[in-house]
Amino acid sequence: MDIVVFFVASVCAIASATAVVAQKNPFVSALALLGNLASLAALMLLLEAQFVAAAQIIVYAGAVMVMFLFVIAYVGPRGEIGPGVRKPWLVALSVFAALLIAVEIVVVVMGASLGTVATVDANYGSPAAIGEALVTDYLLAFEVVSVILFMAAVAGVVFGAGGRPVRLSDDQVLAKEGESAVERRREASRAALEAARDSTTGESAR
């Protein structure tokens, strides 16, 4: 039974990972990554890591992927860039480097004598066991992660809020530069509107 679940989950994980890399549309890539995360959670359940598997689904599939999909929807079709035209030697070098690392990992894993797998009790991988380790032995790492997450949230707000200058309202311009500035602004926006209308009618006539 275990071996069937393992092979189904592994094939799903590898196929969806390939889809993530090969798809042009980032929306499809993100959905394929969702399948990859679910398959990995199944593999983690086979390793009796129930809490990590649940956290994988909740944190990744629940939170991170929703954020990804929001940004992909915000960016729109501009995000659709395929593998594109690259120098062939660059592609060959990239694939070669990746395969080199894969071979290295396989050689190390094959060469290492892992020995017998430890026997574990029913409590292994439960939220209680993980939680206890998290707030005793690994309290510092736990707190550092929370600080890093807070910094990342602040950075995300700063990045997201920057960029295009804010358009002031008429009242703010009036307070700052007086009546004539407001008139100039209105004139400018009216002229821009006229120009836009002219260009659209011109295009439809053509």
Added chain:
Amino acid sequence: MSVGIPMFLGVSAILFTIGLIGVLLRRSPLTVLLSLEIMLNSVNLTLVAFSRQVGGSDGQVFALVVMGIAAAEVVVGLGLVVAMTRRSMVLDTDELRTLRG
């Protein structure tokens, strides 16, 4: 436990390679971030597998910490993508080379 730990490590190595190829070859920053997620997750699988091998919970705690760091990395990466979109920059990693010497 009928499936050996090396099998999980093999799957993890394959996933890591696929993610690495994605990071190296794709030009859309969104897809690069998605491929990076594959790499981080394959390492998580390795940590959990080795944790099962030695029978301790240390590897699983490590995997949880990696998840937290990955979430932070995604926030910063997506923030950069949103900022690039707002400044009407081209979303292409080949075009973003102002800092290259």
